[in-house]
Amino acid sequence: MGGRVVAAMALLAVLLGVWRRVPVYDAFVRGARAGLRTAASIAPALLAVLPAVAALTASGATDALCALLAPALSALRLPEQAVPLMLLRPLSGAGALGMLEQVFSACGPDSRAGRVASVAAGANETLLYVLALYMGASGARRSRYAVPAALLAWAAACLAAGFVCP
Amino acid sequence: MNAVWAVLMACGCAAALFAGGGDALTQAATEAVALCVRMAGGFALFSGLMQIVEEAGALSALQRALRGPMKRLFPGVDPDGEAARAMSANLAANMLGLGNAATPMGLRAMELLGRECRGGAATDAMCTFMVLGAAGVQLFPASVVALRAAAGSADPADIVLPTLAATAFSAAVGVGACRALSRLWGD
Numbered sequence A: 001m002g003g004r005v006v007a008a009m010a011l012l013a014v015l016l017g018v019w020r021r022v023p024v025y026d027a028f029v030r031g032a033r034a035g036l037r038t039a040a041s042i043a044p045a046l047l048a049v050l051p052a053v054a055a056l057t058a059s060g061a062t063d064a065l066c067a068l069l070a071p072a073l074s075a076l077r078l079p080e081q082a083v084p085l086m087l088l089r090p091l092s093g094a095g096a097l098g099m100l101e102q103v104f105s106a107c108g109p110d111s112r113a114g115r116v117a118s119v120a121a122g123a124n125e126t127l128l129y130v131l132a133l134y135m136g137a138s139g140a141r142r143s144r145y146a147v148p149a150a151l152l153a154w155a156a157a158c159l160a161a162g163f164v165c166p
Numbered sequence B: 001m002n003a004v005w006a007v008l009m010a011c012g013c014a015a016a017l018f019a020g021g022g023d024a025l026t027q028a029a030t031e032a033v034a035l036c037v038r039m040a041g042g043f044a045l046f047s048g049l050m051q052i053v054e055e056a057g058a059l060s061a062l063q064r065a066l067r068g069p070m071k072r073l074f075p076g077v078d079p080d081g082e083a084a085r086a087m088s089a090n091l092a093a094n095m096l097g098l099g100n101a102a103t104p105m106g107l108r109a110m111e112l113l114g115r116e117c118r119g120g121a122a123t124d125a126m127c128t129f130m131v132l133g134a135a136g137v138q139l140f141p142a143s144v145v146a147l148r149a150a151a152g153s154a155d156p157a158d159i160v161l162p163t164l165a166a167t168a169f170s171a172a173v174g175v176g177a178c179r180a181l182s183r184l185w186g187d
Helices: A004-019 A024-059 A061-075 A080-088 A093-107 A112-122 A127-138 A146-164 B002-019 B023-065 B067-073 B082-095 B099-114 B124-135 B142-150 B156-185
Strands: none
Touching: A004 A024, A004 B023, A004 B156, A024 A061, A024 A093, A024 B002, A024 B023, A024 B099, A061 A080, A080 A093, A080 A112, A080 A146, A093 A112, A093 B023, A093 B142, A112 A146, A112 B142, A112 B156, A127 A146, A127 B099, A127 B124, A146 B124, A146 B156, B002 B023, B023 B067, B023 B082, B023 B142, B067 B082, B082 B099, B082 B124, B099 B124, B124 B156, B142 B156
16 A cells, blocks of 8 residues: 555546646656645744654653543543643644654654544644634624534544544 | 744753753754755655646635535625635645645635724634634645655655545534534624
């Protein structure tokens, strides 16, 4: 299986582009430039989150918290290492990527914790940012049930992450 | 986020002060930049491929495919109106992972929908649209795959299908919650 998905996706993209007469090389370079810019733009946020998390981890505070939560989490089939990421994901996208890297370096990207964390990071969006931005644009003052409904969707994604990774 | 970071940083530094481990701070800062560099290549590769797909007309094709579901999701919104077009453009761009294109469309849609709201309370359509945006339905989580590749995963993309299942479930729960809560909530 290794790498086939990526190869198939790339092949599909290039064939589709050639078929629709897209200047494929120029388009790729444009997209790659935007991608590099995005990667660079999340660096400061990672720089903010990773040291804070590293200091907490080094002190053993996160281990203590995880040990406290462990019984409830195992009932939900969620690995405890993935939980800090799940909590941070609605607040900060770059922060969640930093947490994901922490899980990868602690457990490995192909461990169960690594996979659950990957799914939880990919299946959620930065809820706080989206709601704040959209409410601001709409001119409405009360968001009614948007926040509880979005939180339910977030909880559903986290629980589903534990379920889809055997 | 400011409050969360302040608590994280304060607790982390206080713990480091007493238990030792202040070196971890600078090490992690170095690691943060190295991490960005390591994942930038994979991320840029996917962005480049997505740009080809987008210029081949995938966005408008997805928008057309969304027409049917849109009518069911937003019963109060004219399916041919400007607001519906902005909403479907936003959802399609989000699905392809084109965040930079999605955000202006989403803001435009909210602005148009906001004209119809009475007394400053968000309408059902606005709530459902916000919840879909917050649930983040994405077909290919490029940043996660790039990070997995950078961390030396044997198969970085093998979480794509599970992620799709989880995000679809989450969006369905979000929409269901909107339906149920709109009856209970009032204004």
